[in-house]
Each structure stands twice: as structure tokens, then as C-alpha cells.
Amino acid sequence: MGGGTTNTYKTSEIARIIGIHPNTVRLYEELGFIPKPIRQPNGYRIFTEFHLEQIKLVRIALQIEVLQNGLRKNAISIIKLSAAGDFDNAITLTDNYIKQIRTEQNNAEEAIKIVKELLRGNNKKEVGLLLSRKETADYLHISIDTLRNWEMNGLVTIKRKQNGYRIYSENEINQLKIIRSLRCANYSLTAILRLLNTLSENPNADIRTIIDTPSDNDDIISVCDKLLTSLGKAQANALVMRKQLVYMKKTINSNPPL
Structure with a gap:
């Protein structure tokens, strides 16, 4: 729907691109995992590239199975920082998260x-x-x-x-x-x-x-x-999360959600 970083998507479109149910997109909005999209006069949600990349981050983060010692809580915190556009702190927390996983492995x-x-x-x-x-x-x-x-x-x-x-x-x-x-x-x-x-x-x-x-x-x-x-998978996922956050910081930081 257009070129560059000005792309916009309906709920069904962004769900199809990611490969999830539209209700999952709405759930992520309710949980604060993605920024609240603007709505058209008819009530339809309008999503941006920010939402698309943020949902990719959420999907990566939620693959992590390990729950002990606050690992899951930290993953959720990273998601919410990114959703708020605070990529620097999200990356810092991810670095600490990776260190914690490595400590658990040790x-x-x-x-x-x-x-x-x-x-x-x-x-x-x-x-x-x-x-x-x-x-x-x-x-x-x-x-x-x-x-x-x-x-x-x-x-x-x-x-x-x-x-x-x-x-x-x-x-x-x-x-x-x-x-x-x-x-x-x-x-x-x-x-x-x-x-x-x-x-x-x-x-x-x-x-x-x-x-x-x-x-x-x-x-x-x-x-x-x-x-x-499980810890090995958690570390691999955390490294992918960090890569995604760096990408989002470079491409989206100057293009906040509508």
C-alpha cells in the first residue's frame, strides 16, 4: 500500500503478513505489546511499519520458553519499551537479558x-x-x-x-x-x-x-x-530480538506511529 516507510495496513492485512489471527493483533494492542493504532471514522484500525516490525519482535520474544528468575518478565519489559519507541533502553535491557540467560546456562x-x-x-x-x-x-x-x-x-x-x-x-x-x-x-x-x-x-x-x-x-x-x-533456545531468540531492535532503531525511530 504505497512505498517506503509510509505503508499502512488494516488489521486483516497486518495479520496476514505476519501469519497470525486478527484477534491476536487486537490482543497485542490490549496488552500494550504494540502502539495503539489510529482509527478511521468508521472505527477501522490503521497500522504502520512500526506496528509490523513491533509484532515481529513480539513473536520472537514470546517464543522463549524459560520462565524462571524473571526471564519472561524481562522479555515482556523489552517488548513494552520497544512499543513505546524507547529502543535504546530496550536494547540495554536485552543486553542484560542475554547476560542473565548466560548466567543461568553457567x-x-x-x-x-x-x-x-x-x-x-x-x-x-x-x-x-x-x-x-x-x-x-x-x-x-x-x-x-x-x-x-x-x-x-x-x-x-x-x-x-x-x-x-x-x-x-x-x-x-x-x-x-x-x-x-x-x-x-x-x-x-x-x-x-x-x-x-x-x-x-x-x-x-x-x-x-x-x-x-x-x-x-x-x-x-x-x-x-x-x-x-531451553536456555540455549532462549539465548538464540534473545540475540535475534536484539538484532530486530537495532533494525527498528535505525529505520523507525524517526518514523513514530501515526
């Missing part, structure tokens, strides 16, 4: 390294260590509720004394250290259980592969069940 990889060291027995052995549930929680710097949750989810089985109280030996505490390391890096309980079950059958199994590969029998798979893969 934490995930470091947790695997710690698990390998624990399994090799490189950590200090606490020979004869026998602790109560509270003592174990204090020893591992976790809450009793967290410890109870891990037990209820089958991550660790604890023996009981004759009086019915649980007693945590060196083996259980070492296993709890593995669970703690993986949970601190945001691996899901399902992924950790999958790893522990595999290692009980095959101590030489590749930890990195097992922790990141959901079973075919899993009916529902969360992003943290394949954390390494």
Missing part, C-alpha cells in the same frame, strides 16, 4: 559438574554421619519443607529408626547435595528424578544427556525438564 553447567564430583566421591566424606531431619536441613542450608517436598516427590528415600524418626546417613546426605545443586540451577524435580533413577541403574550414564532428555513416557514436559536446551 549455573546449569556448574551444577552438572558438581554432581559429577559428588558421584566420583571427590567431596569430603563424612564417615559415620547420622542426622535427624532438622539437622540435615540445617546442614544443607535448606528448609525442612524443602526436604520434605523432595522426599514426597520420590527424589530420596529415608530410613526410619525403631522410634519412627527419620535418620539421614552419609549416602542420603550425599544424594541430597546432588538434588540441592540441581534445584539451585532450576532443573525440575522430574528431570532430577529421571537422572537419579537412571544413575541407580547405570552409574556411568551421561549426566548432561539424561538431565536434558525427557522420557517418551512423560505426558507433560516443562521447559525445566530440558533446561539446557
